[in-house]
Amino acid sequence: MNYRERVKEWLDSAIVSEDLKTEIRSIDDEEELKDRFYRDLEFGTAGIRGIVGVGTNRMNEITVARATQGLANTIIKRGQTAMDRGVVIARDVRHMSREFSEIVVRVLAANGINAHIFNDIRPTPMLSYAVRYLGTISGIVITASHNPKQYNGYKVYWEEGSQILDDIANEIQEEIEKLKFEDIKILDYKSTVVSGFVHVIKSDLDISYYRKTLSKSINDDIDKDICVVYSPLNGTGNKPVRYVLAERGFTNINVVPEQENPDPDFETVGYPNPEDVNAFEYSLRLANEIDADLIFATDPDCDRVAMLAKKSEGDYYVFNGNQTGVLLTYYILNSLYERNIIPFNGAIVKSIVTGNLAKEIAESMGVTVFETLTGFKNICALPNLWDRTKEYKFIFGYEESIGYVYGDHVRDKDGVISSMMIVEMAAYYKKKGKNLIEVLEDIYKEFGYFKEDLTSIVLEGIEGQERISRMMEFFRKSEFSGFGGIKLEEKIDYIRGYNGVGPSNVLIYHLEDGSWFAVRPSGTEPKIKLYVYSKDENEEEAVRKVKDIKEDVENKLYSVN
Structure with missing residues (x-):
């Protein structure tokens, strides 16, 4: 489905509010419309995160409802006990956090799944604790962590109290991809209140934490x-x-x-x-x-x-x-x-x-x-x-x-x-x-003197994502002899996993003197990250090594158009 077909689907759907439809119609920049609808937000590091606004590539009531229906279907497959254990929901201070948490509760209740909610904002670690304390099957926190104000997000936790791993994330994503608008179950606010599936968390949880x-x-x-x-x-x-x-x-x-x-x-x-x-x-x-x-x-x-x-x-x-x-x-x-x-x-x-x-x-x-x-x-x-x-x-x-x-x-x-x-x-x-x-x-x-440096190259939008992919591909395929004047000892590609660590789009380069660096795309933000490390008995020498390696690698990254 291309972005224009997604736009039409939203405009024709009864579940999309008139406010969102009005926002769609107000977008007269075709590139802006394309960026909002060219893809669906996908589960990255344990959930979804994006700019708040209308579109499949944005955080809004529909993307939150779809994600929650996908989670609900995942829980329902595990039977009545999992549904009874339910989901605990927390939220931060951001724009739309309260509204998104209410959408979550309305979808869960419509699917017969118990929803446990805090009476106010809570830190993310208290959500993790709450999953373990209440014994729920899952948890959700509405937050965009440290992103700028225009962002919000949706992080999912599993019964151990930690963020979901790829197996659960992929299962939820598969359920989301199957959904049509009419598959999303959502109660109106009044029906949610009297459903019996919504439970306000008592203060004993805070005290215990x-x-x-x-x-x-x-x-x-x-x-x-x-x-x-x-x-x-x-x-x-x-x-x-x-x-x-x-x-x-x-x-x-x-x-x-x-x-x-x-x-x-x-x-x-x-x-x-x-x-x-x-x-x-x-x-x-x-x-x-x-x-x-x-x-x-x-x-x-x-x-x-x-x-x-x-x-x-x-x-x-x-x-x-x-x-x-x-x-x-x-x-x-x-x-x-x-x-x-x-x-x-x-x-x-x-x-x-x-x-x-x-x-x-x-x-x-x-x-x-x-x-x-x-x-x-x-x-x-x-x-x-x-x-x-x-x-x-x-x-x-x-x-x-x-x-x-x-x-x-x-x-x-x-x-x-x-x-x-x-x-x-x-x-x-x-x-x-x-x-x-x-x-x-x-x-x-x-x-010994261990020194480090982190560089983040921010590349937003469709073109930015494509350039980040080209950067990683360039490093993955290139044969380098060294960096910053130091000979390369070993290149490790985690794309299929390495030494017991699972697969990921990460490259690590170990240099002959013990220095090393890593290159990876961010899982939650539009950036590629470069981590540089050195060790030396002399502090100035350790600092110099980091500087030289960083400049060399950055020049190679920026050379990729």
Whole structure:
């Protein structure tokens, strides 16, 4: 079906609202119309994500209803017990999140599937916890995570509390592809309310989540007066993060007032991604006013967190995701080691594009490190497996894109517990007379200087997608002798899987001196990513290697038209 046929189908359908039809008719740019209807949004990293608006390639009431009917059909095939267990639904602060969550409930109820809903916004990790706590067959969170304000999304979880893997995603996608408009079952609002299939979640779930999170704290001999600036970036993290830190006894947590309350327009930040240092403009302003020791921010759905720490000379150091993961690994494992409570079969999980310093730290303390494809659906697949086999005990998981989880009560990256552990860690070392920059330097001196860089080349629209494909194909087929003046040792193509890790569109190049880099398209955004890593006993040399490799690879990428 071409885009014009899809347009006609929408205009002729009774299920498409008059508002959406009016929006279609108002589009007088043919290329714009084509971009909106040339394809269907497909399940990527555990769901769909896109710009809000009319069209099969946009997030709207119809794409949400179709996705939910596909999920409902998948659940119905598993029988009445699965339908009775039902689905738990959470939402963030974005435009249309409330409306999309209501569509989800209306479709589930129409299909005789129990729907458990929160009474307000919640962080994504609380959705993961809710699946496990309530014992539902599935979960849905309406969120676009850290994307700009015009985006929204729909992430699906399965009964273990982690995002769906490819087998379930493909099954749902197959069900969606079979659907005609008349196959979508949806109740009107009044019928949904009296259906008996809708259940508002009680506060005992929140209390249980907070207790589990607080139980993971390790040290109490810390400086609880440490001066901290926190920004929830106008998202869902404000109340949960502040509650947990208050319960831990921290007395000097200062929230950025302009970014405290929910704002779907993210007026003070624009791109609400704490991985981007520009998101810290207001936080840095406040931190300089009050001489804060630590700054951290969570993204709008509070599953990611990034931090800055004050240097001895007065300004602030920006930690990247690898460095924060290394510090948390070092702090958590050393603290457990000192108490002699590291599990004999303890394990850490990281993604294949995440740096290797944490691996060396963990292995020095007898902890096994596993690698998976990017995405916490893959990272948490291993603790899900170990729940059954008991072969390993999951301690910590992370990836370089500022996602971390400590403990096993949440099966996704968790900005709430990560925030608690970051503040605890900073307070612990402050009591010992050190800031986090000094701790990181101590780690480098012990294990070597590990340096890294991430480049994202954004290429939007149909042409952008096609160019990203050509870039990957060019690298896949080309025979390179080296990069940045360093000889190539090994090229690994994950397109069919490698060394126990499943298939993915990722290329990794190992160089002769131990440096390496990876190239992959993003699963959720219109960009191709380049990850560059080096290691050297000399810091300046490690930095130089990253720079030279990055420039060489970028030039080759940009040469592809």
